[in-house]
Amino acid sequence: MTYIGTLSGQSGSSSGVSSSGAGFSGGISGLASGLNTDSMVQGLMEAAQVPLVQLLQQRQITQWKQESYQRVNNTLNDLSNSLSSLQLQSTFLQNTSTSTNSSLVTVTPASGAQTASYSVQVYQLATGATVSSAGSLTNPPASAQTYDNTAIAQLSTMSGTTDANPSTISSSFTVNGESFAFNPQTDTVNSVLAKINGDSKAGVTGFYDSNTGKVVLQTTGTGSTAKIQVSGDTSIFTGAFGLVTSSSMTSEAVTGSPGADNTPQLNVQGSMDIGGVQYTLTSTETLGALQQAIHANATTTGVDATIVNGNQLQLTGTGLFSGISVSDPTMHQDMGTVLGFTLDSAGQSSSVTAQNAYYSVNGYETSSQSNQAKLNGNTFNLMGTTAGTPVNVSVSTNVNAIVQTITDFVQQYNETLQYMQGQYNQVRNYDYQPLTSAQASQMTDQQVSEWNQKAQSGMLENDSLIGGIMTNIENVMDNQIVSGQPTSTVNGQTVTLNSMASIGITPISPITGLSSGSVAPGVTTSGFNSYGLLQINTAQLTAAIQADPTSVMNLFTNSGTGTPTNPSSDTGIGKLLYNAVSSSISQLQTQAGIGDKYDPTAPGSSTTSSNSSTDFSSLLSYTLIDPNADLTTLFSPDGSDISYLGQQISQFDQNALSMNSQLAMLQSRYQQEFSDMESSISQLQTMQTAISSMSSSLG
Structure with a gap:
C-alpha cells in the first residue's frame, strides 16, 4: 500500500485539513469565559494525536523496508537473467574462423563445431540463369518517343505486339508455374516486370536497363536447377521484350567403336552434369544410351x-529460353572440352545458363547449388575461383567471446552482491524518524531531502534474510566443487577444472585486496564491504578455455543427477547459482512483493553511500506525516500485494483509520464540553446581571 501523491526525491508539505478528519475549525471562542477554547482543544488533540503520528511513521518505515527489499529483488532478477545464458552449452560453443584469402573463401562455423583446418579449392562458382533482349526495345516507328523509365509505352503499341485487333492479345502467362495477368491496353513493360518481381515464388526478377534499352530476366537462385520457364502468352516475351528461343549445343563427332545399339562408344571416363542431373560416363557407354538418359529427364x-x-549429340533447351548447363564436376572444366560441345546460335537473345559451384575441401570434391556450401555443419562462403592455389581456412574456439561472457557475468554478480553488502552494512539512524508536515514546513527542500536520506538509511541493517541470501550465493561461487570433471593440461600443468578457483575466479581478500594480475569487474568498494566479491585472473581463465573448453562448459552447465532443491555434486555452478538466486527471489517476494523496476545498481542510483548531501536520486518514496489529513484518500490499497510486509501495511492502514475515527470523536467531545462550559458561564453571567439589576433597584 502506498500514499497517493507519494513524493520521490521531492519535498514539500502534504498537510491538509479535512472536515472528516481530526482537524480543527477556527472561530470565535471563549466569549463567555474569556478563554481561547479552540487553542485549548488543539493542544489537547495534539497530545492525543501522538500515537497516530507514531503509527503513521512506523507505517512509512515499513514501506521503506518493503521497497528496500524490492530493490534487492531487482538486482537478483538481473543476476538471474545473466545466469540464464551461463547455463546454456551454446554460450561456450562459440567459434571463430580465419582465412588466408577472405576475398575468395571464408567459413561460418556451425554451433559447437570442432576445431579444424580446411584446404579449399574453388573450381567454379554457382550462377543463376539470365536472359536479356536481343536489342533495344522500341515504340512503333511512327512514334519519335524514346522508350525509357519516364515515357513507358503500352504493350499494345510496342513493336512486335501490334495486332489488327489488339483485344485478341492474350492477357496471362506463367513463369516457373506462377500465373500472372496483364492488360495489353494499359500495362507497360515496367508494370509487367513489377508483377513478376512481386511474386517471390516465381524465383525470377526482371528490370529494364535504360542504358541499353533491354529487358533482363534473371533467377533469384543459383545452381543448375535454376530456370526461367515461361508458358501462356509467350508473345509478350518474344515480341514486347525481345526475348527469343533457347540455345542448343552440338558435340563433335564421336569416333568410338559401335556399341550394341549401333551408336559409337564415348571413350571418356567421368561424370557430366546437365541441368542439375549427373550422368556417369564410361568408355563403353554409347552415344545412344546417353541420349536416351538425357531425353528421359x-x-x-x-x-x-x-x-x-x-x-x-545435340542438346536443345525445351523452354522459351531454357539455358543448357553442361559441366564436369570431376574434371572441373566445361564439358565442351570433353565431348567437344560448341554453342549453336539459335536466336538473338544473350543467354547465360545457370551452373553449380564446384569445389574441394581437403581433397574431397563436391558441388553445391549455391555459393554458400555446407560441409560438416560449417558453411563455406565461396566468392571466387582459387586458380589452383588452395585457400586455408580454420575453425577454432572463440576464446575471447567466452572470456567476455564470463567476465560480464562476474561483473553482474559483483554489482549485485556489492549492493546487498551495502544495504546489509548500512547503519540505521534511529534519531531520524519520518518527517511530519509541521516539521517540514520549518525546513528548506534541501534540508527535507537530507533528513529523509538519513531516516531511510539502514532499513536492512544486519537483516537475517539478506544475510542468508548472500551466504547461499557466496557458498556456491566460493566453495562449490563439481565432481566428475576430467583432468586437463593447462600451461603444461595437469589440473582439474572443477571450481571457480580452478579457472582463475576467486574471492577478493577484504584485507589485502586484489591479487596480482587480477581484475574485479563492477567492484567500486574495498575493505569489509568487498567480502565475497570476485576477482578474475584473465590470463588463467583464457588458458583454461583454450586448453579444455568442454570442461569449462561443463563446470557451468552440467545438469547433474539431482534436482533443483536437492542438487547432486556433479551439478554445474551456473545451474546451482541460478537455483539459489531463484529461491532467493521467491523468498524476497514472499516477504515484500514484487514492486517497481527501479535499478539500484545503475549509475547515480546507488544507495550504499548515503552520506552525500547533494545526490538524492536514490531516495525511497515518502509522504510527509500529517495526522490532520483525510487518511481515506491517502491510502491506496493494493489487493494483489499478499506479501508479509504488504499485509503489515494493510494492518497499519486499518489501525490508522480506526484511530483517526476515535480522534474525530474525541475532538467533537472536547468541543462539546467547552461549548457546554461556555453556555453555563453565559447563563451564570445572565443570572448575575439580573440579580445585580434587582439589587440596584431595591437599593
Missing part, C-alpha cells in the same frame, strides 16, 4: 537430346 532439366549425323 528432359521435363526435369529443360534440356532434350537428339543424335545427328549418327555420331553427334
Whole structure:
C-alpha cells in the first residue's frame, strides 16, 4: 500500500485539513469565559494525536523496508537473467574462423563445431540463369518517343505486339508455374516486370536497363536447377521484350567403336552434369544410351537430346529460353572440352545458363547449388575461383567471446552482491524518524531531502534474510566443487577444472585486496564491504578455455543427477547459482512483493553511500506525516500485494483509520464540553446581571 501523491526525491508539505478528519475549525471562542477554547482543544488533540503520528511513521518505515527489499529483488532478477545464458552449452560453443584469402573463401562455423583446418579449392562458382533482349526495345516507328523509365509505352503499341485487333492479345502467362495477368491496353513493360518481381515464388526478377534499352530476366537462385520457364502468352516475351528461343549445343563427332545399339562408344571416363542431373560416363557407354538418359529427364532439366549425323549429340533447351548447363564436376572444366560441345546460335537473345559451384575441401570434391556450401555443419562462403592455389581456412574456439561472457557475468554478480553488502552494512539512524508536515514546513527542500536520506538509511541493517541470501550465493561461487570433471593440461600443468578457483575466479581478500594480475569487474568498494566479491585472473581463465573448453562448459552447465532443491555434486555452478538466486527471489517476494523496476545498481542510483548531501536520486518514496489529513484518500490499497510486509501495511492502514475515527470523536467531545462550559458561564453571567439589576433597584 502506498500514499497517493507519494513524493520521490521531492519535498514539500502534504498537510491538509479535512472536515472528516481530526482537524480543527477556527472561530470565535471563549466569549463567555474569556478563554481561547479552540487553542485549548488543539493542544489537547495534539497530545492525543501522538500515537497516530507514531503509527503513521512506523507505517512509512515499513514501506521503506518493503521497497528496500524490492530493490534487492531487482538486482537478483538481473543476476538471474545473466545466469540464464551461463547455463546454456551454446554460450561456450562459440567459434571463430580465419582465412588466408577472405576475398575468395571464408567459413561460418556451425554451433559447437570442432576445431579444424580446411584446404579449399574453388573450381567454379554457382550462377543463376539470365536472359536479356536481343536489342533495344522500341515504340512503333511512327512514334519519335524514346522508350525509357519516364515515357513507358503500352504493350499494345510496342513493336512486335501490334495486332489488327489488339483485344485478341492474350492477357496471362506463367513463369516457373506462377500465373500472372496483364492488360495489353494499359500495362507497360515496367508494370509487367513489377508483377513478376512481386511474386517471390516465381524465383525470377526482371528490370529494364535504360542504358541499353533491354529487358533482363534473371533467377533469384543459383545452381543448375535454376530456370526461367515461361508458358501462356509467350508473345509478350518474344515480341514486347525481345526475348527469343533457347540455345542448343552440338558435340563433335564421336569416333568410338559401335556399341550394341549401333551408336559409337564415348571413350571418356567421368561424370557430366546437365541441368542439375549427373550422368556417369564410361568408355563403353554409347552415344545412344546417353541420349536416351538425357531425353528421359528432359521435363526435369529443360534440356532434350537428339543424335545427328549418327555420331553427334545435340542438346536443345525445351523452354522459351531454357539455358543448357553442361559441366564436369570431376574434371572441373566445361564439358565442351570433353565431348567437344560448341554453342549453336539459335536466336538473338544473350543467354547465360545457370551452373553449380564446384569445389574441394581437403581433397574431397563436391558441388553445391549455391555459393554458400555446407560441409560438416560449417558453411563455406565461396566468392571466387582459387586458380589452383588452395585457400586455408580454420575453425577454432572463440576464446575471447567466452572470456567476455564470463567476465560480464562476474561483473553482474559483483554489482549485485556489492549492493546487498551495502544495504546489509548500512547503519540505521534511529534519531531520524519520518518527517511530519509541521516539521517540514520549518525546513528548506534541501534540508527535507537530507533528513529523509538519513531516516531511510539502514532499513536492512544486519537483516537475517539478506544475510542468508548472500551466504547461499557466496557458498556456491566460493566453495562449490563439481565432481566428475576430467583432468586437463593447462600451461603444461595437469589440473582439474572443477571450481571457480580452478579457472582463475576467486574471492577478493577484504584485507589485502586484489591479487596480482587480477581484475574485479563492477567492484567500486574495498575493505569489509568487498567480502565475497570476485576477482578474475584473465590470463588463467583464457588458458583454461583454450586448453579444455568442454570442461569449462561443463563446470557451468552440467545438469547433474539431482534436482533443483536437492542438487547432486556433479551439478554445474551456473545451474546451482541460478537455483539459489531463484529461491532467493521467491523468498524476497514472499516477504515484500514484487514492486517497481527501479535499478539500484545503475549509475547515480546507488544507495550504499548515503552520506552525500547533494545526490538524492536514490531516495525511497515518502509522504510527509500529517495526522490532520483525510487518511481515506491517502491510502491506496493494493489487493494483489499478499506479501508479509504488504499485509503489515494493510494492518497499519486499518489501525490508522480506526484511530483517526476515535480522534474525530474525541475532538467533537472536547468541543462539546467547552461549548457546554461556555453556555453555563453565559447563563451564570445572565443570572448575575439580573440579580445585580434587582439589587440596584431595591437599593
